Amino acid sequence: MASTSVTECAHCGAAATLQCAGCRDAPEYQPGDAGGVHYCGRDCQISHWPSHKSRCINLRRRRKLLRTALILKAALLTYREMVYDIPLTKIERRDGTLYLHQRPRAPTTVFQPGPFPDHLTTHVEHREAALTVNQCTLAMALLGPLTRKLLAGIASTLEVLDLQLGRRPMPARLIPGPDPSSCPHTVIQVSRSGAGETWILDLTGCQYGFRDVLVPYDRYLADRACPSLQRPVPYDATETKDLDYFATLPFLTHTRAQRENLNRERQSRLRFAEFVNTRVRAEVLEGSTVEFQQKREAFTSMLKRHLEKPPGGN
Template identity: 60%
Template sequence: MVLTQCANCGTDATMRCAGCMDAPEYQPGDSVGVVYCNRDCQKGHWSDHKAYCRALGQRRKLLRAANILKAALLTYREVEYDVDLTKMEFQDGVLCLYQNQRSITARSKRGLFPAHLTTNIEHKEAALANNQCTTAMALLGRLTRKLLEGVDWTIEVLDLHIGKPRIITKLVPGPDSSDCPHTVLKVGRLFTNEIWIIDTAGCQYGFREVLVPFKRYLADKSSRISNEPTTYDATETKDLDYFSTLPFMNRTRAQREDTRLERQARLHFAVFVDTQVNKDILNGSAAGFKDKLDRFVHELKLHMLNLGN
């Protein structure tokens, strides 16, 4: 739906309010931006429009933050890939990631994702995100809080079982992870009934949208909730700190060295968030945000590649 009449005087109009453009829908048709015939009409209508405009502006910031979080996870994984991948094959809805499986006494093969194995962006993203929702929750905690600081949202961690993936991604050889819960962020806007899901690692199931209304996410993906949501307070190494207490994950020198290197990379990522990310990245036009996101990805990749230099 596109409005063509001035919200203030009712005449034909084409000047869209920049504050509520490009906001995602929560309910069908509830994010229609208004138009005006001139600046005077826009100023005259502001007292009526401002609450709606600010609400849509908050949604747009949430969508942009979600896209940054997904891009950050995939960029990190692209540089710090730890699977010795030899072939990718998609057939009958299953994306098989063939790997050289290592023993617990051998170090993981860390480095750039082998991009030559596929030209399909969805398959590449699925491979990068495979079994990474726990990593995503830890890695992205600082960045999430920085992007949404001062915005009226509650953020919780939620475990789900996905009943209807678009694709199934699995390592071959590798354990069957089909029954493992999938971890997402449950985000609610204060003083409203809006509840959203941010799914940064959902591309392993072929999910393209990173921000989806809560009820629609559950329905479209036939998802069931595994447990009650918990407060999102993760640090970059929260999962690694826990893994370090588990004897079976620390039996060998190779396992301990892999954890050390992953911790080093996570802390290097945190430096980028602290020094290079500004909340202003969420502002501006759609075209301007695309440029900012592209620059963010480029600069993060260079930063991660410089680890150890």
């Protein structure tokens, strides 16, 4: 793949404008460890392959991990956009906090989740925070099978980790609602077998003002000032794992409305699971940066159309 800059060929040292497409745009684990490898031509690239092979394979897997994180976040945001269950009335940022005003809702109220109220904000970060606020539990359940499906080709160990974030640049808070500052934040810890790398997949960090969805473990803890860690547990969630547990709690199933609302959420989750099982292929992670962006946009559009259809629809 052609590069816009001229550098030295990794094999012969001549001026080079071709960059290895296999590992291009991989994320850094340590500063500077994902720099591009350039060649003056195809012959030098072939000759250099025995030296570059191991690094290239490692960076390709890193890139797939990053792309998995981006697809997972897109899936979560799209699901919440289509199945939004908070009666928001106003979104405002004040004194560093994003306040999400909502209408109080009694446990006897049956509600129909619907599209996110886009008219309340045009700010991308505010919108994503409103979509993910208090959604760690949902995200871990909803995205479990999709995460494992996309990472099936990357040797890794997936675990759930609860953290106390000491730094939150823009925390979102529901009004009325409890103060969430003491609530743990749940992320996915990805340990890459054989690579000596541990990453954090943070799919709901945007509710606190964090934008990156894939961050090296040590940098994640330092940047977010995490003072304590709990022991991670295997990430084996299904799309309805949290709902299965909620259904056993009397205070969440006491009224007919509560039971009906749980059932509606379950149907939406199963609809999402159907999409993952029938429409998602590992090939969504392949291709150039531009091709992947197009695939991610197509993924989002297909998921929206799928969730718009009634259960049983084609």
